[in-house]
Structure formats: structure tokens, C-alpha cells
């Protein structure tokens with residue numbers, strides 16, 4: 001990889017809670033990560049991404065809510081206390097969690113604003129990686145039940161939780177099939 005941007009793209013990885021250390025993510029780093037998200041491309045500059053940042057007691061509340069929703073929506077025969085606790089732990093084992101929300105303007109096809117928000121998440125992920133912060137985009141079905149907890153407007157949808165923490169993991173190459181299998185050339 002010939003420059004820092006290409007290296008960051010190649011070595012950005014999904015880093016989950018089990019690898020997170022106790023080190024605090026500084027306010028300055030969180031702000032830089034959010035600024036990177038806000039620099040994403042956006043058709044008609046609708047800037048449809050919205051974020052709710054959870055730290056400290058906020059993470060406790062998020063964890064409790066995820067556990068509560070799991071219990072509420074899981075049929076009794078499938079429910080286990082371990083899974084309920086693990087749901088909560090995903091939040092409480094992270095240093096910061098960001099709820100990723102699309103704010104549909106109505107001025108564009110919904111997919112364009114969804115795509116723009118996904119671009120914002122990739123920017124966040126790359127910015128976090130560049131600051132030695134690992135991240136993980138989680139999209140459990142539970143996120144469809146977070147509307148009132150997140151105080152979403154009717155035109156808004158939560159498309160995931162981005163969990164972050166400092167970590168000591170080794171750099172990993174991406175596991176992918178060759179790009180050339182996904183390309184057709186027309187000369």
C-alpha cells in the first residue's frame with residue numbers, strides 16, 4: 001500500500017468488544033470521528049446522517065434497553081438469560097456507542113440517503129482506525145425497536161449501532177475474494 005489513506009482502507013477491520021481495552025476514548029477523538037462522518041458525500045447536501053452518542057451511564061441505559069427489548073420480543077421458548085446479558089454487555093463493554101440514524105428528507109429516493117449515511121459510517125470507521133480505535137457496526141433486529149428510546153422522528157430510521165473502543169489487536173489483512181472476480185472490463 002503506497003500511502004496512508006490506502007493503508008487505512010486496507011487495514012480497517014471489524015474489532016468487537018472482546019478486544020476492547022479500558023482506555024477512555026477522548027472527547028477530542030470522538031469529535032474528530034463525528035467530523036469525519038459529517039464530511040461524507042451527500043446528494044443535494046441533505047446530510048441525512050444523525051447520531052446519538054452513548055458514553056458512561058448512557059451505555060448502561062443502552063445496554064439495559066437492548067436486554068429489555070430482547071426479552072420483550074423473543075418467544076419464551078427461545079429466550080435465554082445469557083443472551084439477554086450478552087445483549088447488554090455489547091454496550092457496556094464498549095467505551096462509546098453511536099446509534100446510526102438516517103433522516104429521510106423526502107427530497108430524494110430513500111436509498112440515496114441510506115447510501116450517504118453508510119458513507120458516513122465508513123468515514124467514522126476509517127477515522128477511528130486512524131486514531132487506534134477499533135469499531136464494529138452491529139445491526140441486530142433489535143434496532144427496529146429502538147425508536148422511542150432514541151426519540152426518533154417518523155422520518156428517521158436507526159440502521160445500526162457503532163461500538164468503539166481502544167484495542168491491542170494486531171493489524172489484519174481483509175478476508176476477501178479477488179476483486180478481479182467482481183469486475184468486467186470493457187476496452
Ligand SMILES: Cc1cc2nc3c(=O)[nH]c(=O)nc-3n(C[C@H](O)[C@H](O)[C@H](O)COP(=O)(O)O)c2cc1C
Pocket residue numbers: 012013014015137138139140160174175
Ligand atoms: C451494513 C453492515 C452491517 C453489519 N452488521 C454486522 C452485525 O450485525 N454483526 C457483525 O458482527 N458484523 C456486522 N457487520 C460487519 C461485517 O461483519 C464485517 O464488515 C465483515 O465481516 C468484514 O470484516 P471487516 O470489517 O473486518 O473487513 C456489518 C457490516 C455492514 C457494512
